[in-house]
Amino acid sequence: MIVEKPETTSETSQQTKWAIAGGGMLGLTLALRMAKQGHNVTLIEAAPSLGGLASVWKLGDVHWDRHYHVTLLSDSRLLNLVEEIGLKEDLKWVETKTGFFTNGKLYSMSDTAEFLKFPPLNLIEKLRLGGTIFYASKIKNWKRLEKVKVADWLSRWSGKGTFKKIWEPLLKAKLGESYHRTAASFIWAHISRMYKARRTGLKKEMFGYVEGGYRSIINRMSDLLEELNVDIRVDHPISKIKKQEDGRFKIDFQGRDSETFDRVIMTTPNSIMSRVCEDISADEKKRFDKVEYLGIVCASLLLKKPISPYYVTNITDTWVPMTAVIEMTTIVDTDEFGGRSLVYLPKYVPADHELFDKSDEEIQESFLSALETMYSDFDRANVEAFNISRVRSVMAIPTLNYSQLLPPMKSSVDGLFYVNSSYILRGNLNVNETITIAEEAMETVLSAELERSAVATSK
Ligand SMILES: Cc1cc2nc3c(=O)[nH]c(=O)nc-3n(C[C@H](O)[C@H](O)[C@H](O)COP(=O)(O)OP(=O)(O)OC[C@H]3O[C@@H](n4cnc5c(N)ncnc54)[C@H](O)[C@@H]3O)c2cc1C
Known part of the structure; x- marks a missing residue:
């Protein structure tokens, strides 16, 4: 594939130097988008290879995704x-087909006929379960669901019997005991995604x-980034990020020399921000620490x-x-x-x-x-x-009023940004939402700074 190179490569040394911390799908997408606009980007990853949760490993003699995708x-x-x-x-x-293992037995739950035959629920319970799923798929104002606990919301709409037999075990399986603190927006996001997928297609799953697998995607993205002059650093665990008197950021790595950048975008889990970003405010730290993973x-x-x-x-x-x-x-x-x-x-x-x-x-x-x-x-x-x-740290749990909890993506430290998956508000964790966060951040919180650095480059 031929990649159009940005025209500014000869001016690299005068350009604003951007560091993107985290080489998962979010960091990779941001790096690609920014490099295509001609920015000077370094992508920094702690692990020996790119991909994060979507990375690849060797199972026996097979190379495939470390987590199913x-x-x-x-x-x-x-x-x-x-x-x-x-x-x-x-x-x-x-x-595809979906199965259910319940009361020691396996059932197919892949279409309406199978759903209607599903023995653990009586007819009323089935109707209430189907009704809840349909109702959730129609809700547009998800913000009001942030204020209600998922267990209360599901019990109200599906009834206590269905909640005990189906929803509660599923919530426990997906969220452990944290489901007690999770908002109804979690199940809304899940149902909307599955519903949208069927609507888009042939009403089939x-x-x-x-x-x-993701090996193809990550390798291709990494090749493109190299062609676009992105500096990719794997095996570079960041241990400290500190703003210097000249306004630039010094990044320390475990077991390697420090480097200096003009701007830093953190795509890592929240615990890493709290741990390595020395200058963030007490309020930001408190907010990150409150997010349950x-x-x-x-x-x-x-x-x-x-x-x-x-x-x-x-x-x-x-x-x-x-x-x-x-x-x-x-x-x-x-x-x-x-x-x-x-x-x-x-x-x-x-x-x-x-x-x-x-x-x-x-x-x-x-x-x-x-x-x-x-x-x-x-x-x-x-x-x-x-x-x-x-x-x-895989997924931030949408607890009650979760969207109020997060600090702004443009941090209190000028030039430092938080763009990670904990900012997914209208969906659950998946690569499509991850890319959405990266692309929307380019258009909103990063746009002014990117424009400034583009102007500086063209001078
Ligand atoms: C079991 C499982 C199943 C999934 N199934 C699907 C699916 O079917 N479909 C789907 O679309 N999505 C699925 N996902 C979700 C998908 O994997 C994520 O949405 C996506 O990979 C998140 O990318 P990210 O870049 O936001 O985060 P991450 O992949 O977590 O990337 C963050 C990166 O930061 C790095 N990092 C951390 N600390 C430091 C440090 N100090 N210095 C430098 N780097 C650091 C990490 O090593 C990591 O590479 C699944 C996830 C899991 C776990």
Whole structure:
């Protein structure tokens, strides 16, 4: 692909030097957008490779996403990006099915007929559940849902029985005990995304992926950034950011020499801002510290044969140690996995949960034992590889009045900006929302500063 280079490269030394902290999808998108406008950008990532939550690892002999990722037909910003980086032809779309594991049994819940047959709920409960989902999908003013707890809102609309049998176990699976403090805007965002996806398509659940997984996307973005002269620094954990007397920012790295930049955009989780940005106000720090994060322990299994016909099997039985079973071969061509199956077993937990301290062996044993109970034909001899990803700060939990909690993205320190996924207000965490935050920040909070630095460059 030919990338039009900005005209200002020879003036690089006089240009405003921007540092973007965090090389996940948000940092990568910002870097691409800014570099295309001709800005001088350095992308700084702590890990040895780019991608963050969407990064790739090796499972047995397979390179694939460390966490499961699918794209929806309604993910318009992500689909634009995929087209822009020349990967549109590599997108594959597949109709998927959803399963439910409840009261020790597996059910298919992929269409209305199956929903109506679903035994755990009586007819009234089913109607109330369907009505709640439909009503939520019609709500436009999500801000009023920020003021109500998700458990209260769902009990009111679906009734106590449906709440106890379906919603509460699902909320617990997705949010742990934090669901008690979560606002109804969380479930609204989830339902709206799924509804929009069906509306955009053929009223069927179509999920997509790019051939090669996120590895293809991240590699292509990284190549483009290099062509656009973005300085990419992996393996550069930032330990301190301090404003100097000359108005520039000195960034210290663990085990490396410090560097100086004119402007800094933080895309990392909030705890990192509080820890490394020395000059931020007490109020900003207090606000960041109040944002609760959800973490994840997510196992990836390479299996000799598939385990399930459903992409997602939601689990409501609390004795099962994982939140869901994700069977990737329901979407991804098995050739990508050398003819084998790739299954993810996620468990969402608060950032300080004891599961983070359990050994790989303990987690593996409890997850495999659960699979043996859930699937009569599952045999652990079919497991060729088992990896465990642990991330403490995955998603900011939308607690009551969450949008009032965050400090402005333009920080109290002139030239320092916060543009991370905790600013997603109208949706839950996904790459489309992540890109939206980056692109909207370019048009709003960063625009004046970007204009100033463009003027300085052209002088
Ligand atoms: C289990 C799971 C399943 C998911 N499924 C989907 C899906 O199906 N579809 C979908 O669209 N999205 C999905 N997502 C969400 C998607 O992965 C995120 O929306 C996206 O990757 C977030 O990107 P980000 O750049 O905002 O954050 P991150 O990826 O967290 O990037 C932040 C980066 O900052 C770096 N960093 C942290 N501290 C420092 C430091 N001190 N110095 C330098 N760098 C630092 C981190 O290493 C990281 O790379 C899923 C996420 C998870 C965890």
